[in-house]
Amino acid sequence: MRSGRPRAFDVDEALRSALKVFWSKGYEGASMADLTEAMGINRPSLYAAFGNKEDLFMRALDLYVQGFHSAGSGFAEEPTAYRAIEAFLRSTALLCSGPSTPRGCLLVQGALAVGDSSESVREALAARRAAVLDALTQRVQRGVEDGDLPADTDVTDLAQYVMVTNNGLAVQAAGGATRDELFRCIDIAMRAWPTAR
Amino acid sequence: MRSGRPRAFDVDEALRSALKVFWSKGYEGASMADLTEAMGINRPSLYAAFGNKEDLFMRALDLYVQGFHSAGSGFAEEPTAYRAIEAFLRSTALLCSGPSTPRGCLLVQGALAVGDSSESVREALAARRAAVLDALTQRVQRGVEDGDLPADTDVTDLAQYVMVTNNGLAVQAAGGATRDELFRCIDIAMRAWPTAR
DNA sequence: AGTACATTATATCGATCGGTACAGAAGTCG
DNA sequence: CGACTTCTGTACCGATCGATATAATGTACT
Numbered sequence: 001m002r003s004g005r006p007r008a009f010d011v012d013e014a015l016r017s018a019l020k021v022f023w024s025k026g027y028e029g030a031s032m033a034d035l036t037e038a039m040g041i042n043r044p045s046l047y048a049a050f051g052n053k054e055d056l057f058m059r060a061l062d063l064y065v066q067g068f069h070s071a072g073s074g075f076a077e078e079p080t081a082y083r084a085i086e087a088f089l090r091s092t093a094l095l096c097s098g099p100s101t102p103r104g105c106l107l108v109q110g111a112l113a114v115g116d117s118s119e120s121v122r123e124a125l126a127a128r129r130a131a132v133l134d135a136l137t138q139r140v141q142r143g144v145e146d147g148d149l150p151a152d153t154d155v156t157d158l159a160q161y162v163m164v165t166n167n168g169l170a171v172q173a174a175g176g177a178t179r180d181e182l183f184r185c186i187d188i189a190m191r192a193w194p195t196a197r
Numbered sequence: 198m199r200s201g202r203p204r205a206f207d208v209d210e211a212l213r214s215a216l217k218v219f220w221s222k223g224y225e226g227a228s229m230a231d232l233t234e235a236m237g238i239n240r241p242s243l244y245a246a247f248g249n250k251e252d253l254f255m256r257a258l259d260l261y262v263q264g265f266h267s268a269g270s271g272f273a274e275e276p277t278a279y280r281a282i283e284a285f286l287r288s289t290a291l292l293c294s295g296p297s298t299p300r301g302c303l304l305v306q307g308a309l310a311v312g313d314s315s316e317s318v319r320e321a322l323a324a325r326r327a328a329v330l331d332a333l334t335q336r337v338q339r340g341v342e343d344g345d346l347p348a349d350t351d352v353t354d355l356a357q358y359v360m361v362t363n364n365g366l367a368v369q370a371a372g373g374a375t376r377d378e379l380f381r382c383i384d385i386a387m388r389a390w391p392t393a394r
Numbered sequence: 395a396g397t398a399c400a401t402t403a404t405a406t407c408g409a410t411c412g413g414t415a416c417a418g419a420a421g422t423c424g
Numbered sequence: 425c426g427a428c429t430t431c432t433g434t435a436c437c438g439a440t441c442g443a444t445a446t447a448a449t450g451t452a453c454t
Contacts, residue, residue, distance in 0.1 A: 003422040004430025029225065029312035032412060042433060044414070049431095053412065109309045112301060112371050115226035126372060160369070160378055161385040168365030172357070174309050175323060181357055188358040192389035201400025202450045229442060239403060241444075246401095250442065 011049055014039040018050075019060040024102035026109045027057050027121045057121060064106045065128055068095055076135065081143025082193055085162050088136070089189065092166050093182035096173035104174030107132070108167050133163050148196050158194070165189045208246055211236040215247075216257040221299035223306045224254050224318045254318060261303045262325055265292055273332065278340025279390055282359050285333070286386065289363050290379035293370035301371030304329070305364050330360050345393050355391070362386045 017039045021030045032053060036043050050056040073091055078084035096104050110125045137159040143149040149158075169182050214236045218227045229250060233240050247253040267288030275281035293301050307322050334356040340346040346355075366379050 001422070002430080003428075005420040005422095005432075007431065008420095025312055026309065031312070031410080033410085042431095043412090044434095045432065047413070104309060108368055111368065112223065112306045112309060115222055115228070129372060154381070157378075157381045157385060160374070161382045164365035164369050164382045164386070165361060166365070167368035168361035168363070171305055171308065171364035171368065172361050175326060177357070181354075184351070184354045185358045185361045188354060188389050189361070189386075190389075192385050192387075199400075200398070200452045202402070203452095204401065205450095228440080230440085239401095240442090241404095242402065244443070 007045075007049070009039070009041050009045070014041060014046075014049070015056075015059055015063055018056055019063055019106075020102060022057055022060050023064070023104075023106045023109065026114070027118050028115055054118075054121060058124060061106065061124060061128065068101070069105075069107070069132075076139045076142075080148045081140055081146070082148065082190070084139050084143075085136070085193070086186065086190055088139075088162070089165060089169065089186045090183065092169050093173070093179060093186060096170050097177070097179040097182060103176070105167075105170035108170040109174070129163075132166075133159060136162050150194050150196065153194055161192065204242075204246070206236070206238050206242070211238060211243075211246070212253075212256055212260055215253055216260055216303075217299060219254055219257050220261070220301075220303045220306065223311075224250075224315050225312055251315070251318060255321060258303065258321060258325065265298070266302075266304070266329075267292060273336045273339075277345045278337055278343070279345065279387070281336050281340075282333070282390070283383065283387055285336075285359070286362060286366065286383045287380065289366055290370070290376060290383060293367050294374070294376040294379060300373070302364075302367035305367040306371070326360075329363075330356060333359050347391050347393065350391055358389065 018035050021034050021038045025034065032043060032046070035053075035056070036046055039046065041049075046056070050059060075084050075088040075091060078087050092105065095101070107125055107129050110121060111129065114122050137155055140149065140153070140155040140159050140162075144151060144153050144155060149155075165186075169185065172185070173182060215232050218231050218235045222231065229240060229243070232250075232253070233243055236243065238246075243253070247256060267285055270288060272281050272285040272288060275284050289302065292298070304322055304326050307318060308326065311319050334352055337346065337350070337352040337356050337359075341348060341350050341352060362383075366382065369382070370379060
């Protein structure tokens with residue numbers, strides 16, 4: 001065991017608490033006072049364990065993407081592109097309307113309405129969203145290759161449409177839309193899906 | 198003419214400058230220093246002319262909705278529901294990707310990622326978005342009555358789908374999507390439109 | 395000219411922001 | 425038992441937040 005006074009809190013649990021604060025208030029909207037209160041620790045403990053506010057956010061962002069966001073789950077493994085995208089959107093709807101998590105999507109919350117001080121945070125979020133778009137594009141591309149999408153499908157445009165729907169769902173969820181309402185929107189959105197020839 | 202020293206700036210022009218700042222940075226992301234600099238006036242002049250930061254934002258919000266946002270333009274007067282909604286979405290895409298205005302939509306920018314201090318601002322934005330949704334719902338409803346939508350169309354769900362697309366377009370635009378990309382997303386989104394019987 | 399009055403600019407207010415110095419407390423080592 | 429190391433709690437740092445007190449400036453009315 002390491003010498004010195006042992007830590008009186010669980011780092012992972014504190015990080016989960018921090019994630020919830022960032023999730024609901026965004027990067028700049030979450031103050032250190034908010035964070036330390038939610039995490040149940042003092043300020044110096046936070047800085048010793050996580051560095052600074054930006055480092056803490058990056059850690060929370062990793063946890064969010066790997067542990068919560070649908071791009072991390074196996075949506076791409078659904079048998080057809082249609083079912084994969086539908087699963088992706090449904091997963092987003094579930095995540096954004098969870099009863100025990102904040103409404104909306106962290107990747108979208110922090111993307112907008114940000115001051116000058118957090119350029120690197122905005123870039124990190126943009127990179128994460130780009131990664132999601134890339135995963136969607138690859139799955140759509142595979143759908144073309146598998147023959148469950150027309151050969152002349154513009155995979156970039158179609159993936160971006162899915163991304164638009166995803167972001168729109170996140171905003172509506174943050175605005176108070178219910179889980180059922182989001183699901184019915186997905187049902188409509190999937191009607192835009194190209195039919196296989 | 199009113200007695201006393203005349204104002205050295207144009208109120209409407211200053212308000213337009215303030216709108217641009219709020220539009221790009223959101224309510225909390227825009228500091229009074231940002232605003233006064235963009236407006237070209239000193240702090241006391243701002244407070245004398247507009248009250249406080251929240252009052253200024255509400256004035257800017259009015260200007261945005263009445264002067265910029267597509268819900269204020271005559272999208273509803275297009276002959277069919279399809280063409281009305283398409284016009285609405287295209288108008289959103291144009292607004293969110295304008296070369297001389299900030300990217301994205303003020304109603305969406307400020308809706309998310311907000312601290313505790315601006316509850317009333319969030320409510321005002323939610324009310325504006327609700328008004329847009331209501332206008333969409335009414336136009337869809339008229340489409341059902343006109344017969345260019347099936348009689349069993351769920352107008353609420355369809356309007357909410359349009360709202361989701363609208364919000365998604367705004368987020369993608371804020372993230373850097375080009376005007377053409379947005380337009381192609383709209384082309385795909387409109388494929389979900391119900392066909393008249 | 396002189397008074398009244400609204401706007402201007404400077405300088406500053408208390409509160410809060412993210413971030414830390416410092417001393418005491420709680421462990422492992424010898 | 426100390427010596428050493430790491431964490432905890434308090435109290436505080438300079439910077440910035442939104443908002444103002446105060447006094448100088450410029451216009452209209454008498």
